[in-house]
Amino acid sequence: MAAQLSEAIARIKGTIKGRVLAPDDPNYDQARQIWNAMIDRRPAVIVQPADAADVGPAIQFARANALEISVRGAGHNIAGNAVCNGGMMIDFSNMRNVRVDPGKKRATAGPGATLADLDNATQQHGLATPVGINSTTGIAGLTLGGGFGWLTRKHGMTIDNLISAEVVTAGGKGLRASEKDNAELFWALRGGGGNFGVVTEFEFALHPVGPEILAGLIVFPFAQAKQVLTRYRQFASAAPEDLNVWAVLRQAPPLPFLPENVHGQEVVVLPIFTRAWSRKARSWSSVCEPSATSLASTLARSFIFSGRKPSIPCSRPEREIIGNRITSPSSATARSMRSSNTPANCPRPSARFSSAISPAWPIVWRPTRRLTRTGTPSSS
Numbered sequence: 001m002a003a004q005l006s007e008a009i010a011r012i013k014g015t016i017k018g019r020v021l022a023p024d025d026p027n028y029d030q031a032r033q034i035w036n037a038m039i040d041r042r043p044a045v046i047v048q049p050a051d052a053a054d055v056g057p058a059i060q061f062a063r064a065n066a067l068e069i070s071v072r073g074a075g076h077n078i079a080g081n082a083v084c085n086g087g088m089m090i091d092f093s094n095m096r097n098v099r100v101d102p103g104k105k106r107a108t109a110g111p112g113a114t115l116a117d118l119d120n121a122t123q124q125h126g127l128a129t130p131v132g133i134n135s136t137t138g139i140a141g142l143t144l145g146g147g148f149g150w151l152t153r154k155h156g157m158t159i160d161n162l163i164s165a166e167v168v169t170a171g172g173k174g175l176r177a178s179e180k181d182n183a184e185l186f187w188a189l190r191g192g193g194g195n196f197g198v199v200t201e202f203e204f205a206l207h208p209v210g211p212e213i214l215a216g217l218i219v220f221p222f223a224q225a226k227q228v229l230t231r232y233r234q235f236a237s238a239a240p241e242d243l244n245v246w247a248v249l250r251q252a253p254p255l256p257f258l259p260e261n262v263h264g265q266e267v268v269v270l271p272i273f274t275r276a277w278s279r280k281a282r283s284w285s286s287v288c289e290p291s292a293t294s295l296a297s298t299l300a301r302s303f304i305f306s307g308r309k310p311s312i313p314c315s316r317p318e319r320e321i322i323g324n325r326i327t328s329p330s331s332a333t334a335r336s337m338r339s340s341n342t343p344a345n346c347p348r349p350s351a352r353f354s355s356a357i358s359p360a361w362p363i364v365w366r367p368t369r370r371l372t373r374t375g376t377p378s379s380s
Contacts, residue, residue: 005065009045012061018050018094031091032083034072035136039080043070043089050094052200056172059198062088063170071198074114074138090198092140100125105206106163111140111199118204128209129161143202144189150215150273154241155207159190166201174200215273219258222266225249232270244273 006022013020021028022045031046044067047058062069068087075082075093083089092112098121100107105127109118116135122128130151132142139158147158155161164178167185175197177186188196220228232247239245248269252262 005044008061008065012045012047012057015057016047016049016054018054019046019048021046021048031093032089034075034077034080034082036078036080039083041080041083041085043084044086046089046091048091048094049200052095052166052168052174055090055168055198055200056174058088058090059168059170060172069198071111071140073111073140074136076114076134076137077141092200095200098122100127100206102127102206106203107206108201108203109139110201111138113139115139115142122206123210125206126208126210127206129204129206130155130158132158139202140199144194144199146191150244151207151209151275153244154275158204161205162190163203163205165189165199165203167197167199169197178203209275213273213275216271218270218272219252219262220268220270221262222249222268225268228268228270242274244271246271 009020009022019027021031023042028046031048032041032043047054047061049055049058059069061067068084070082070084070087070089072082072089072091072093082091092110095110095112096114096117097110098107098113098117100121102125107118107122107127107129114135115131115137118131118139119128119135128151130147130149131137131139132147132149143158143162149158164176164181165186167175167177167182167189169175175182175185177183177189179186185196189199229247232245236245248271250267250269252258252265252267254260254263
């Protein structure tokens, strides 16, 4: 059986424009790796399509050889569903292209694209669609799983903004699914449970967002949890749709803006995001109980692309933006967040902050993204 499969794999290499990797290929082990390093599965064959035309023959090959099929978008799913044992993995890592039509406010994305790929392309035109909170998440898995993030209150879930999808069915046939074309398949893709086909392209509606945003974290000691969360509940019920404030209870990671004696301690974190800077921001201080004292704050105006500076110079301390009774970061922390060409009381845009729509955790500190492996909330 193994010899027959090896011969079949050799034949399919002549029909696929992309790469076909068997277990003895030197690139095989790297190709089967995904974000969750605990997943260690070995597909019988890995197909990396060059374009959508490769997907039909790959599916037909798997059916002819009774191989289970798994599909890898960006490989971010924590359960490791992208990789199967002994079957075929269709790996879309080479199909990450994103095209934007700013006039129609539409974007099409390949199934291997990450949220960073999509945001970087759409933000060239000051546009975005609701996606998740980690730039390394794949747009395919996020969309087909629903998808929510910083823009969801205003513009719905990711799946609500899906206009159409190009799909290859189990028979290897390519179809377009939308409200007008193959409407039942389009319905199924938007929450029907999965296994209806392999999506090779997504089309999204876009909305004006950025390039300047206000985002950051306010961190409180857990002892103030009741006080802070009570105020948060009151605030959230009346918050404008453009403003997102989440509540996270967790152990404090060893991040540079937190005092060392806080690391590993239970804290309450309020991640804050708004897509538009406003001098009314001071009114948002009601998100915090006036007598509560934060351990740290990273709330600041920032830009989606690195190297850009605020159009309006920051002339007030962070504490004035979020409430006079909120404690700003320590002077040492504040110095580490500043740039020589910005005012002393204005944290600089993070040098590696690539996306206001799918930011790192915490929002303005992209180098901390890897902490998601040790428990930080993450999208699939």
